[in-house]
Amino acid sequence: MNRPDTTYDASRAARGSPDEPLHVLLVEPDRSAASLITEMLRASWQRGLTLTWADRIEDATQHLIGGGVSALLLGDPEPLAVLAVARPAAPNIPIIVLSPHYDEEGAIDLMRGGAQDYLSRDQLTALELRRAVLKAIERKRPEAVLARRALQDPLTGLPNRTLFLDRLGIALERSRRTGAITCVLFLDVDHFKLINDSLGHATGDRVLNDLAERMRSVLRPMDTVARFGGDEFTLLFEDLSNEDEALTIAERVRRAATLPLDLEGLPENELSVSIGIATAAEASASPETLIREADAAMYRAKARGGGAATRLDQAPALPEDTGPAGVSANDVAYRAGRAQLATQLRAAIERAELRVVYQPQFGIADNEHVAGFEAFVRWEHPERGFIPPREFIPLAEENGLLGSIDRFVLEHALALLIRLRTSRPDLTASVNMSVAQQGEGELAAALAAVSESGVDPSAVCVEIPETSVSHNPDRAIQVARSLRQAGVRISIDDYGTGSASLQSLRELEASELKIHESFVTELDSETSNGRIVSAAVQLGHALGMEVVAEGVETDHQLLELRSLGCDGAQGYLLGRPVDEDQLAQLISA
Numbered sequence: 252m253n254r255p256d257t258t259y260d261a262s263r264a265a266r267g268s269p270d271e272p273l274h275v276l277l278v279e280p281d282r283s284a285a286s287l288i289t290e291m292l293r294a295s296w297q298r299g300l301t302l303t304w305a306d307r308i309e310d311a312t313q314h315l316i317g318g319g320v321s322a323l324l325l326g327d328p329e330p331l332a333v334l335a336v337a338r339p340a341a342p343n344i345p346i347i348v349l350s351p352h353y354d355e356e357g358a359i360d361l362m363r364g365g366a367q368d369y370l371s372r373d374q375l376t377a378l379e380l381r382r383a384v385l386k387a388i389e390r391k392r393p394e395a396v397l398a399r400r401a402l403q404d405p406l407t408g409l410p411n412r413t414l415f416l417d418r419l420g421i422a423l424e425r426s427r428r429t430g431a432i433t434c435v436l437f438l439d440v441d442h443f444k445l446i447n448d449s450l451g452h453a454t455g456d457r458v459l460n461d462l463a464e465r466m467r468s469v470l471r472p473m474d475t476v477a478r479f480g481g482d483e484f485t486l487l488f489e490d491l492s493n494e495d496e497a498l499t500i501a502e503r504v505r506r507a508a509t510l511p512l513d514l515e516g517l518p519e520n521e522l523s524v525s526i527g528i529a530t531a532a533e534a535s536a537s538p539e540t541l542i543r544e545a546d547a548a549m550y551r552a553k554a555r556g557g558g559a560a561t562r563l564d565q566a567p568a569l570p571e572d573t574g575p576a577g578v579s580a581n582d583v584a585y586r587a588g589r590a591q592l593a594t595q596l597r598a599a600i601e602r603a604e605l606r607v608v609y610q611p612q613f614g615i616a617d618n619e620h621v622a623g624f625e626a627f628v629r630w631e632h633p634e635r636g637f638i639p640p641r642e643f644i645p646l647a648e649e650n651g652l653l654g655s656i657d658r659f660v661l662e663h664a665l666a667l668l669i670r671l672r673t674s675r676p677d678l679t680a681s682v683n684m685s686v687a688q689q690g691e692g693e694l695a696a697a698l699a700a701v702s703e704s705g706v707d708p709s710a711v712c713v714e715i716p717e718t719s720v721s722h723n724p725d726r727a728i729q730v731a732r733s734l735r736q737a738g739v740r741i742s743i744d745d746y747g748t749g750s751a752s753l754q755s756l757r758e759l760e761a762s763e764l765k766i767h768e769s770f771v772t773e774l775d776s777e778t779s780n781g782r783i784v785s786a787a788v789q790l791g792h793a794l795g796m797e798v799v800a801e802g803v804e805t806d807h808q809l810l811e812l813r814s815l816g817c818d819g820a821q822g823y824l825l826g827r828p829v830d831e832d833q834l835a836q837l838i839s840a
Contacts, residue, residue: 274301275384278308278333279326279349284372288324288349288380295381308333320344322384325366334364336421345391347383349375367391404478406456407463415477415485419538422489426531432491436501437527437545438466438508439553441750443482455482458512462524465507485542494530501526506769509747511783523721523750525553593650595632596643600655605630607663608828611837612681612799612821615813621838622819623679625714626664627828628656653685654693661697665704665711667831672706675838681712681742686719686727694730698737708738712763715741717749724755731759742799746787757794764791768802768822774811785815792816 273296279285285304293300303320305311308327326349327333337346345367350357353371361369367387370380402414410418419435426433440446440462446455459482466476466484475487488500508524527549529541599605609624630638647653661682668680684697701708713734720727720743731741742763743756747770766787774781784800791798800812803822812820826837 273299273384274303274321275324276303276305276311276320276322276344277324277326278305278311278337279324280306280328281326282306284326288326291375291377291380292384294377308336311337322347322387324349324384330361330366331364334361334366336424337365343391345384345387347387407460407478409463409484410475410477412477412479412485415475415479415487416538416542418475419487419541422487423531423536423538423541426489429490431489432494432497433531433541434488434491434494434497434500435529435541435545436486436488436497436504437479437529437542437549438484438486438504439525439549440482441523441525441553461512462508465510466504469503469507485545491530497528497530501528502769506773511786523748525549527552592643593646593652596630596647597650597652599630599632600652600659603659605656605659606830607660608830609664609667609834610821610828611826611834612679612819613825614819615809615817621675621678621826623681623712624664624667624834625681625821626660626667627683628660648685657682657684658693658697658700662700665700665706667834668706668710669704670831671835671838672710678838679710679712679740681714683744684713684715684730686715686723686730694733698733698739701737701739709740712740712742714744714765715759715761716744717746717751719749720751720755720759721749724751724758728755728758731761735760743796745801746791747783753790756790761794761796763799764794764796765799765801766817768800771800771802771808771812771822772804774808775805781811781815784812784817788816 275292277285277288279288285306289302289304292302303311308325321344323337323344323346325333325337325346330348330350334346334348337344346365347368347370348361348366349370349372351372353373358369367390368383370383402411403409404411419433422433425431440458443455443458446458459478462484463476463478466486470476470486473489477485477487479485486504488497491497491500505524505526527545527547529545529548531541606629608627608629610627611621612623612625614620614622628640628644630640630643632638644653644656647656664680664682668678672678701711715727715731734741740762741759742765743751743759743761744765745767746764747767764787766784770783770787774784788798797818798816799819799821800808800817801821803809803812803820803824805824808822809820809824829837
């Protein structure tokens with residue numbers, strides 16, 4: 252299909268000047284007929300004409316959705332069938348049907364089906380075609396106003412639920428023919444009610460409008476974002492090559508949505524969103540099924556604390572079926588598989604089959620000198636092989652196993668720290684801790700392990716995710732107080748992914764702030780000016796914390812972090828997670 256290279260102004264084109272630009276989309280399977288019609292149009296418009304030709308309506312609908320079309324000419328031999336596809340894709344665009352012969356009864360059916368005009372090619376002239384296009388634009392104008400009101404969200408100007416479902420149905424039909432992957436994202440603003448209640452509905456409306464504009468900015472012309480209702484948005488992406496691409500897109504949308512808002516009274520990191528991802532895996536998938544699965548995935552992401560994007564097959568099933576009814580036909584099997592894997596994980600913990608790896612941490616000023624290490628857990632399943640932490644960590648959290656894993660990692664990290672500090676007494680160790688699953692007994696056992704190891708408690712740093720702080724600040728502050736009393740240092744991990752208040756961050760009295768890798772990655776962007784990272788560094792220093800960057804992968808990122816005043820870094824550029832002996836060799840070198 253030929254792509255246009257000229258924008259248009261439909262209102263100016265409708266006034267009839269031959270010099271005004273016009274963009275016509277022609278659907279005509281006969282190449283010779285398409286050439287004839289093209290010549291007629293070019294004879295009518297001396298300049299400013301852009302014409303896009305497609306031999307099938309399925310090849311043209313993405314361009315209709317992308318906008319910029321003044322009028323649609325249909326020369327297909329089955330115009331009623333084509334109208335049924337074209338109208339939902341472009342309800343505001345006038346349609347003229349070109350028929351080989353005049354048929355009065357057929358003309359009436361086509362006008363009822365949504366066409367603005369009907370022309371016979373028997374004695375069609377360039378002038379008649381030009382007049383028909385201009386009249387169709389004028390006839391469509393009042394209807395277009397009504398269509399916008401019926402299919403457009405009045406607050407944000409985005410498509411509404413009805414139009415989104417129509418476009419999704421067209422996309423699924425096209426994917427059955429092409430085999431390409433169609434993806435739906437279901438986005439919900441976390442704690443949006445608090446914004447409305449504390450700052451007023453006018454501010455809430457401004458937040459929704461700002462989100463709508465941000466999502467528009469990261470979409471391709473053929474993609475669709477709609478306001479589904481309230482603070483819920485749906486996004487449609489077509490022609491994806493694989494399902495991992497859907498995850499990449501969702502993360503891009505999430506980052507755009509959670510950038511700091513310039514609203515009076517709203518803290519910079521107050522806004523976060525939860526995103527559910529669903530892809531059309533079967534040819535028989537319906538729009539309603541895909542929406543339900545994306546909604547279910549979003550619901551589970553929100554139930555885990557929000558601020559994330561996940562697929563239904565990645566998100567852990569909830570302990571009780573508190574989600575929407577009829578979530579998925581495969582949900583029972585999904586839950587059964589998760590339950591089996593949870594049983595195997597519990598056995599692996601009891602048999603000490605998990606292993607611990609260690610990633611070195613460096614000071615920014617001297618990135619050749621290992622300042623410490625962070626301990627991570629790994630699970631190598633006897634049948635499935637390596638299982639990513641993003642799969643089994645949420646599973647452990649759901650089944651109350653994360654406390655045991657935290658203790659397992661802590662004991663291994665302490666043993667290694669004692670071994671390495673004989674030659675490097677300044678070395679430190681960092682471990683992660685789940686605030687939600689650290690009961691008083693488990694916390695006491697962890698502190699006892701530090702005390703009994705004989706290591707200086709100040710050499711141990713416990714990392715508490717910011718999402719845990721924002722989700723349950725009182726518990727996070729209570730755990731932090733116990734750790735400080737024992738002499739253990741505290742780090743706020745994955746900063747930027749949660750919505751912890753400044754008051755909570757201050758009461759934690761943490762020693763370290765760790766910037767999430769997604770913000771470090773953006774330092775490589777041509778449009779990045781480092782303002783977010785710079786703000787995080789300044790905030791950390793203002794609260795008396797050292798600031799460490801996660802996920803450093805390029806020399807440019809390291810140079811930018813150094814210039815912004817960051818204190819420490821870790822990432823693949825500096826060192827990948829390794830076993831005990833490899834870390835010891837790295838430190839000795």
